[in-house]
Structure formats: structure tokens, C-alpha cells
Amino acid sequence: MAAARSLPYRWRVPMVGWVVSRIVSPLAHYDDRIRKNLALVCPDLPQAEVERLVRAVPDNVGRTLAEIYSGEEFLARVSDLPLEGPGVEALEHAHKENRPVIIAAGHFGNYDAWRGALNARGYRVGAIYRPMGNTLFNEHYVEAITTIAEPLFARDSDLRQMLRFLKSGGMVAFGFDQAFRRGAELEFFGQRAMTPISAAELALKLNAPLVPIYAIRQPDGLSFRILVEAPIPPSTAEEMTQALNDALEVQVRAHMDQWFWIHRRWK
Known part of the structure; x- marks a missing residue:
């Protein structure tokens, strides 16, 4: 996160989202957990949509983390x-x-x-x-x-x-x-x-x-x-x-x- 904060906000947030989606999520087995949860509660979801969510869900998680760690920059965007x-x-x-x-x-x-x-x-x-x-x-x-x-x-x-x-x-x-x-x-x-x-x-x-x-x-x-x-x-x-x-x-x-x-x- 210290390295990410060196980037401008508009690049930082999507970059951390990409890292969590493409690197952290597979290593932490989040991909498998997402598929398992979706198979349980949305068994009719098309496989293409499942795979989209496998990437999009951790991307949102990573963006959220980057935003929280952005402090005042994040607050400036949400306060109004x-x-x-x-x-x-x-x-x-x-x-x-x-x-x-x-x-x-x-x-x-x-x-x-x-x-x-x-x-x-x-x-x-x-x-x-x-x-x-x-x-x-x-x-x-x-x-x-x-x-x-x-x-x-x-x-x-x-x-x-x-x-x-x-x-x-x-x-x-x-x-x-x-x-x-x-x-x-x-x-x-x-x-x-x-x-x-x-x-x-x-x-x-x-x-x-x-x-x-x-x-x-x-x-x-x-x-x-x-x-x-x-x-x-x-x-x-x-x-x-x-x-x-x-x-x-x-x-x-x-x-x-x-x-x-x-x-x-x-x-």
C-alpha cells in the first residue's frame, strides 16, 4: 500500500484492484471460494458470468482497500x-x-x-x-x-x-x-x-x-x-x-x- 500511494489516485485504485484480482485472489484461493458460493446460491448462473465475477469481485475488494488507505484523497471524493x-x-x-x-x-x-x-x-x-x-x-x-x-x-x-x-x-x-x-x-x-x-x-x-x-x-x-x-x-x-x-x-x-x-x- 505504501508503494501504491506513490501513484496518482486515479491510477492507484484500479491498479490495486488489478493486483488483488489477478495475483492475490488466485494465491489466497478467493477464486475458488467465489465459485463455491455462486454454485451454492446461483447454480443457474452462466459460466461466463461466474468467471467474470471471479475477476470483478476481488477487483472491487482491492479498489476498496486502496480507497480506504487513501485517507484524505478518498474523503475529498465522497464528502460531497x-x-x-x-x-x-x-x-x-x-x-x-x-x-x-x-x-x-x-x-x-x-x-x-x-x-x-x-x-x-x-x-x-x-x-x-x-x-x-x-x-x-x-x-x-x-x-x-x-x-x-x-x-x-x-x-x-x-x-x-x-x-x-x-x-x-x-x-x-x-x-x-x-x-x-x-x-x-x-x-x-x-x-x-x-x-x-x-x-x-x-x-x-x-x-x-x-x-x-x-x-x-x-x-x-x-x-x-x-x-x-x-x-x-x-x-x-x-x-x-x-x-x-x-x-x-x-x-x-x-x-x-x-x-x-x-x-x-x-x-
């Missing part, structure tokens, strides 16, 4: 992006009323683009993150994502601080599209998948809106559209989380190359 969708009013109202918001975010597009856009508007937006297994990588990765917006809360270790932040009127983003040992066995792409329900549980506990949000990469590969969906209606934590899965699936089906199919979502 308009917020679109039926959930924008809910975010604005909660911000003005100093009420907590639970944001539901999948590993889709660039999940830090919307965070930078909200932060630039003066929204106090934090995020839960899962520490990487490699502590050396985790240290500089956390430093990089901290430049986008803060505070950040490590999963299972900073929960008290996160609760204080929410109760003071902050917004916190939760990821919900990776396999977790704890949670509920819900449906995603027609298959049962262990899904964390903590975001919905907390939204119910705090009487806070649960708002899905997406940063959709545009055809130029460098810009984004920020989509804020309407808050999930309160019900049970399981029903609300299933609604999150359903909403994310709609977006993934519309932009198949932008979801992180490299994850072991269905175990």
Missing part, C-alpha cells in the same frame, strides 16, 4: 456525495433530535464511502469492527479506517463505550453479512445462514431506527452513489434482521460484482 433514498429523512431527523441510530451495512461496494459522506455532514457516526487475526495488519488497518470517521469500536471489547456513544445521540454501523457463531439461522439467497441479530436487538432496546445504507460503486470504478433505505419496521430481532438480509440481497442481485463473495457466508 448526495444522500439518496427514503431513509435520508430519518437520518436527518435523528441527527437534529440527537437520537441514536443503528446503521446496517454489508460488505458491499465500498462500506466506508457512506461513512465518510455522513461524517462530512457533521453526523457523529461510529462503527463496530472485527479485529483482524493478523495483529500487525490489524494495527495499520484500524489506523486507516479511523481516518475515514471515528469512533471505532472493537467487537466484544468496546461495547460499553459504544452504548455510551449511542445514548449520547451517535450513530453506529453494524455489519451483518458474515457468518457468526452467535445469532439466528436466517435466509440469504435462498440458503440458511447464521446471521448476527445484535443490530436489531440494540435498535429495539434503544428505540432507535435501524437503517440500511449502501455505497454503490459507479461504472467509472471510482465514484459512488449513496443509498439510504427506509428504517426497518420494529418487530422481533429475527424478523428485522431477515428484512436486512432481504434488502441486501436485492442490492447484491442488482450489482453482483460489488458484494464480497470472498467471505465464507454459508458454513
Whole structure:
């Protein structure tokens, strides 16, 4: 990444995408994982489309990594992006009323683009993150994502601080599209998948809106559209989380190359 940062931004982002797609992904067996996931949930997908996604998915992952490590240059590109969708009013109202918001975010597009856009508007937006297994990588990765917006809360270790932040009127983003040992066995792409329900549980506990949000990469590969969906209606934590899965699936089906199919979502 240090070498990549020596390049102009417009070259850096696609270059890192190419490296991850063409070199890292085959070596790390991401190619095999993408094919396996697609064979499970989209068995009728034409083989040509599968092979396109085998290259396009890690390209998006690499671009996302390059953007996150670009700090201020990345923020300059996303800070003025308009917020679109039926959930924008809910975010604005909660911000003005100093009420907590639970944001539901999948590993889709660039999940830090919307965070930078909200932060630039003066929204106090934090995020839960899962520490990487490699502590050396985790240290500089956390430093990089901290430049986008803060505070950040490590999963299972900073929960008290996160609760204080929410109760003071902050917004916190939760990821919900990776396999977790704890949670509920819900449906995603027609298959049962262990899904964390903590975001919905907390939204119910705090009487806070649960708002899905997406940063959709545009055809130029460098810009984004920020989509804020309407808050999930309160019900049970399981029903609300299933609604999150359903909403994310709609977006993934519309932009198949932008979801992180490299994850072991269905175990």
C-alpha cells in the first residue's frame, strides 16, 4: 500500500484492484471460494458470468482497500456525495433530535464511502469492527479506517463505550453479512445462514431506527452513489434482521460484482 500511494489516485485504485484480482485472489484461493458460493446460491448462473465475477469481485475488494488507505484523497471524493433514498429523512431527523441510530451495512461496494459522506455532514457516526487475526495488519488497518470517521469500536471489547456513544445521540454501523457463531439461522439467497441479530436487538432496546445504507460503486470504478433505505419496521430481532438480509440481497442481485463473495457466508 505504501508503494501504491506513490501513484496518482486515479491510477492507484484500479491498479490495486488489478493486483488483488489477478495475483492475490488466485494465491489466497478467493477464486475458488467465489465459485463455491455462486454454485451454492446461483447454480443457474452462466459460466461466463461466474468467471467474470471471479475477476470483478476481488477487483472491487482491492479498489476498496486502496480507497480506504487513501485517507484524505478518498474523503475529498465522497464528502460531497448526495444522500439518496427514503431513509435520508430519518437520518436527518435523528441527527437534529440527537437520537441514536443503528446503521446496517454489508460488505458491499465500498462500506466506508457512506461513512465518510455522513461524517462530512457533521453526523457523529461510529462503527463496530472485527479485529483482524493478523495483529500487525490489524494495527495499520484500524489506523486507516479511523481516518475515514471515528469512533471505532472493537467487537466484544468496546461495547460499553459504544452504548455510551449511542445514548449520547451517535450513530453506529453494524455489519451483518458474515457468518457468526452467535445469532439466528436466517435466509440469504435462498440458503440458511447464521446471521448476527445484535443490530436489531440494540435498535429495539434503544428505540432507535435501524437503517440500511449502501455505497454503490459507479461504472467509472471510482465514484459512488449513496443509498439510504427506509428504517426497518420494529418487530422481533429475527424478523428485522431477515428484512436486512432481504434488502441486501436485492442490492447484491442488482450489482453482483460489488458484494464480497470472498467471505465464507454459508458454513
